[in-house]
Amino acid sequence: MSQIYLRQAQLADRDAIMKIIDEAKATMKRAGSPQWQDGHPNATMITEDISREIGWVLMFNRQIAGYAAMQLTPEPTYQHISNGQWAQPDQPYATFHRVAISERFRGQHLGQFLIANLLTLGIAKGLVNFRLDTHPVNDAMQGLAKSCGFIQRGKIEVDDQLDPHRLAFELNLSQPRAKLGHVSNDFMKPLLHHNQ
Numbered sequence: 001m002s003q004i005y006l007r008q009a010q011l012a013d014r015d016a017i018m019k020i021i022d023e024a025k026a027t028m029k030r031a032g033s034p035q036w037q038d039g040h041p042n043a044t045m046i047t048e049d050i051s052r053e054i055g056w057v058l059m060f061n062r063q064i065a066g067y068a069a070m071q072l073t074p075e076p077t078y079q080h081i082s083n084g085q086w087a088q089p090d091q092p093y094a095t096f097h098r099v100a101i102s103e104r105f106r107g108q109h110l111g112q113f114l115i116a117n118l119l120t121l122g123i124a125k126g127l128v129n130f131r132l133d134t135h136p137v138n139d140a141m142q143g144l145a146k147s148c149g150f151i152q153r154g155k156i157e158v159d160d161q162l163d164p165h166r167l168a169f170e171l172n173l174s175q176p177r178a179k180l181g182h183v184s185n186d187f188m189k190p191l192l193h194h195n196q
Contacts, residue, residue: 002060002061003059003060003061003062004058004059004060004061004065004110004113005058005059005117006056006057006058006059006114006117006118006121007056007057007059008053008055008056008057009046009049009050009055009056009057009067010050011047011050013050013057013064014043014046014047014050016057016064017046017055017057017064017067018042018043018046019102020064020066020067020100020101020102021036021041021046021067021098021100023100023102023103024036024100024101025037027103027140028135028138031137031138031139031140032137033135033137033138034135034160034162034163035134035135035137035138035160035163037162038160038161038162039161040160041098045098046067046098049069049098054069054070054071054072055067055068055069056068056069056070056117056118056121058101058110058113058114058117060105060108060110063104064102065101065102065104065105065110066099066100066101066102066105066110066111066114067098067099067100068096068097068098068099068100068114068115068118069096069097069098070094070095070096070097070118070121070122071094071095071096071097072094072122072125072127074093075095075131077133077156077157077158077159078095078131078133078156078168080156080157081153081154081155081156081168082154082155082156083154083155084152084153084154084155084168085153085154086131086153086154086168086170087151087153087170087172088129088170088172091128091129092126092127092129093127093129093130093131093170094118094122094125094127094129094130094131095130095131095132096115096118096130096131096132097132099111099114099115099132099141099144101114111144112144112147112148115144115145115148116148118130119148119171119173123173128172128173128174129170129171129172129173130150130170130171130172130173131168131169131170131171132145132150132169133156133158133166133167133168133169134166134167134169135163135165135166135167136165136166136167142167142169145169146169148171149171150169150170150171151169151170151171152167152168152169153168153169153170154167154168155167155168156168
Protein backbone atom coordinates (compact mmCIF):
# COMPACT_ATOMS: atom_id res chain seq x y z
CA MET A 1 0.00 0.00 0.00
CA SER A 2 1.26 3.48 -0.87
CA GLN A 3 2.26 5.87 1.89
CA ILE A 4 0.32 9.10 1.31
CA TYR A 5 0.16 11.91 3.83
CA LEU A 6 0.42 15.65 4.26
CA ARG A 7 3.15 17.42 6.22
CA GLN A 8 4.23 20.99 6.77
CA ALA A 9 6.64 22.27 4.12
CA GLN A 10 10.23 22.98 5.13
CA LEU A 11 12.86 25.19 3.54
CA ALA A 12 14.70 22.09 2.30
CA ASP A 13 11.58 21.27 0.24
CA ARG A 14 11.61 24.53 -1.72
CA ASP A 15 13.41 23.27 -4.84
CA ALA A 16 11.11 20.25 -5.14
CA ILE A 17 8.07 22.50 -4.62
CA MET A 18 9.27 24.96 -7.27
CA LYS A 19 9.72 22.11 -9.73
CA ILE A 20 6.06 21.18 -9.23
CA ILE A 21 5.00 24.84 -9.53
CA ASP A 22 7.01 25.22 -12.76
CA GLU A 23 5.40 22.08 -14.18
CA ALA A 24 1.97 23.53 -13.41
CA LYS A 25 2.92 26.83 -15.07
CA ALA A 26 3.94 24.98 -18.23
CA THR A 27 0.72 22.95 -18.22
CA MET A 28 -1.39 26.10 -17.88
CA LYS A 29 0.54 27.80 -20.67
CA ARG A 30 -0.07 24.86 -23.02
CA ALA A 31 -3.78 25.06 -22.16
CA GLY A 32 -3.87 28.74 -23.12
CA SER A 33 -4.31 30.00 -19.56
CA PRO A 34 -2.63 33.24 -18.45
CA GLN A 35 -2.74 32.05 -14.84
CA TRP A 36 0.71 31.85 -13.19
CA GLN A 37 2.37 33.28 -16.33
CA ASP A 38 3.50 36.62 -14.86
CA GLY A 39 6.34 35.23 -12.75
CA HIS A 40 4.39 34.06 -9.72
CA PRO A 41 4.27 31.88 -7.74
CA ASN A 42 8.02 32.20 -7.32
CA ALA A 43 10.62 30.93 -4.85
CA THR A 44 10.22 34.02 -2.68
CA MET A 45 6.50 33.33 -2.26
CA ILE A 46 7.16 29.69 -1.39
CA THR A 47 9.80 30.76 1.15
CA GLU A 48 7.26 33.12 2.68
CA ASP A 49 4.65 30.33 2.84
CA ILE A 50 7.17 28.17 4.69
CA SER A 51 8.21 30.91 7.10
CA ARG A 52 4.54 31.67 7.87
CA GLU A 53 3.95 27.92 8.36
CA ILE A 54 1.11 27.85 5.82
CA GLY A 55 2.84 25.69 3.19
CA TRP A 56 2.02 21.98 2.99
CA VAL A 57 3.51 19.18 0.91
CA LEU A 58 1.72 16.01 -0.12
CA MET A 59 4.02 13.03 0.34
CA PHE A 60 3.68 9.92 -1.81
CA ASN A 61 6.05 7.06 -0.96
CA ARG A 62 8.55 9.54 0.55
CA GLN A 63 8.47 11.82 -2.48
CA ILE A 64 6.93 15.29 -2.66
CA ALA A 65 3.96 14.82 -4.99
CA GLY A 66 2.05 18.07 -4.42
CA TYR A 67 1.95 21.43 -2.73
CA ALA A 68 -0.58 23.93 -1.42
CA ALA A 69 -0.69 26.89 0.91
CA MET A 70 -3.55 27.18 3.39
CA GLN A 71 -4.02 30.79 4.46
CA LEU A 72 -5.90 31.24 7.74
CA THR A 73 -6.16 35.03 7.59
CA PRO A 74 -8.76 36.84 5.42
CA GLU A 75 -7.81 37.11 1.75
CA PRO A 76 -7.83 40.83 0.77
CA THR A 77 -8.83 40.13 -2.85
CA TYR A 78 -11.96 38.33 -1.65
CA GLN A 79 -13.46 41.42 -0.03
CA HIS A 80 -15.15 42.38 -3.31
CA ILE A 81 -16.99 39.66 -5.23
CA SER A 82 -19.10 40.28 -8.34
CA ASN A 83 -21.70 38.21 -10.20
CA GLY A 84 -22.65 36.52 -6.94
CA GLN A 85 -21.83 36.50 -3.24
CA TRP A 86 -20.16 34.40 -0.57
CA ALA A 87 -22.55 32.12 1.31
CA GLN A 88 -20.82 32.94 4.61
CA PRO A 89 -19.42 36.46 4.04
CA ASP A 90 -18.88 37.28 7.72
CA GLN A 91 -17.59 33.94 9.02
CA PRO A 92 -13.92 32.91 9.41
CA TYR A 93 -12.51 30.89 6.53
CA ALA A 94 -9.33 29.36 5.16
CA THR A 95 -8.10 29.97 1.62
CA PHE A 96 -6.25 27.43 -0.51
CA HIS A 97 -3.54 28.94 -2.71
CA ARG A 98 -0.87 27.56 -5.05
CA VAL A 99 -2.42 24.10 -5.34
CA ALA A 100 -0.31 21.88 -7.62
CA ILE A 101 0.40 18.19 -8.18
CA SER A 102 3.59 16.86 -9.77
CA GLU A 103 3.25 15.61 -13.35
CA ARG A 104 4.80 12.32 -12.23
CA PHE A 105 1.74 11.63 -10.09
CA ARG A 106 -1.06 12.85 -12.36
CA GLY A 107 -4.08 10.63 -12.81
CA GLN A 108 -3.98 9.18 -9.30
CA HIS A 109 -6.56 11.58 -7.79
CA LEU A 110 -3.93 13.07 -5.50
CA GLY A 111 -5.47 16.51 -5.98
CA GLN A 112 -8.58 15.31 -4.16
CA PHE A 113 -6.42 13.75 -1.46
CA LEU A 114 -4.54 17.04 -1.04
CA ILE A 115 -7.75 19.06 -0.71
CA ALA A 116 -9.30 16.52 1.68
CA ASN A 117 -6.27 16.71 3.96
CA LEU A 118 -6.29 20.51 3.90
CA LEU A 119 -9.95 20.43 4.91
CA THR A 120 -9.08 18.14 7.79
CA LEU A 121 -6.36 20.56 8.92
CA GLY A 122 -8.77 23.48 8.71
CA ILE A 123 -11.45 21.65 10.68
CA ALA A 124 -8.87 20.78 13.34
CA LYS A 125 -8.26 24.52 13.65
CA GLY A 126 -11.99 25.16 14.13
CA LEU A 127 -12.82 26.33 10.60
CA VAL A 128 -15.75 25.10 8.52
CA ASN A 129 -15.61 27.56 5.61
CA PHE A 130 -13.05 27.26 2.82
CA ARG A 131 -12.36 29.31 -0.31
CA LEU A 132 -10.21 29.18 -3.41
CA ASP A 133 -10.05 30.80 -6.82
CA THR A 134 -8.87 29.89 -10.29
CA HIS A 135 -8.84 31.31 -13.81
CA PRO A 136 -11.96 30.83 -15.96
CA VAL A 137 -10.03 28.63 -18.43
CA ASN A 138 -8.38 26.47 -15.76
CA ASP A 139 -10.76 23.56 -16.23
CA ALA A 140 -8.59 21.17 -14.21
CA MET A 141 -8.72 23.26 -11.03
CA GLN A 142 -12.41 24.00 -11.49
CA GLY A 143 -13.07 20.28 -11.84
CA LEU A 144 -11.01 19.51 -8.74
CA ALA A 145 -12.82 22.17 -6.71
CA LYS A 146 -16.26 20.92 -7.75
CA SER A 147 -15.33 17.28 -7.14
CA CYS A 148 -14.41 18.25 -3.56
CA GLY A 149 -17.75 20.00 -2.95
CA PHE A 150 -16.79 23.61 -3.65
CA ILE A 151 -19.47 25.80 -5.23
CA GLN A 152 -18.75 28.69 -7.57
CA ARG A 153 -19.93 31.87 -5.82
CA GLY A 154 -18.94 34.64 -8.23
CA LYS A 155 -15.91 36.44 -9.63
CA ILE A 156 -13.00 38.19 -7.95
CA GLU A 157 -9.83 39.95 -9.11
CA VAL A 158 -6.35 39.04 -7.90
CA ASP A 159 -2.92 40.65 -8.23
CA ASP A 160 -1.94 39.35 -11.66
CA GLN A 161 -0.19 41.46 -14.29
CA LEU A 162 -1.60 39.50 -17.24
CA ASP A 163 -5.20 38.71 -16.28
CA PRO A 164 -6.59 39.34 -12.78
CA HIS A 165 -9.99 37.71 -13.38
CA ARG A 166 -10.73 34.61 -11.33
CA LEU A 167 -13.71 32.41 -10.49
CA ALA A 168 -14.34 32.27 -6.75
CA PHE A 169 -15.28 28.98 -5.06
CA GLU A 170 -16.47 28.27 -1.54
CA LEU A 171 -17.13 25.17 0.57
CA ASN A 172 -19.26 25.48 3.70
CA LEU A 173 -19.28 22.53 6.07
CA SER A 174 -21.86 22.25 8.83
CA GLN A 175 -21.02 23.14 12.41
CA PRO A 176 -20.92 20.16 14.79
CA ARG A 177 -24.08 20.05 16.92
CA ALA A 178 -22.39 19.18 20.19
CA LYS A 179 -18.96 18.47 21.56
CA LEU A 180 -18.19 14.79 21.88
CA GLY A 181 -17.17 15.16 25.52
CA HIS A 182 -20.55 16.68 26.38
CA VAL A 183 -22.43 13.88 24.65
CA SER A 184 -20.27 11.24 26.33
CA ASN A 185 -20.87 12.67 29.80
CA ASP A 186 -24.64 12.72 29.31
CA PHE A 187 -24.55 9.22 27.95
CA MET A 188 -22.53 7.93 30.91
CA LYS A 189 -24.67 9.51 33.69
CA PRO A 190 -27.28 6.69 33.86
CA LEU A 191 -24.50 4.10 33.94
CA LEU A 192 -22.61 5.91 36.66
CA HIS A 193 -25.78 6.31 38.72
CA HIS A 194 -26.67 2.65 38.25
CA ASN A 195 -23.26 1.45 39.45
CA GLN A 196 -23.24 3.56 42.64
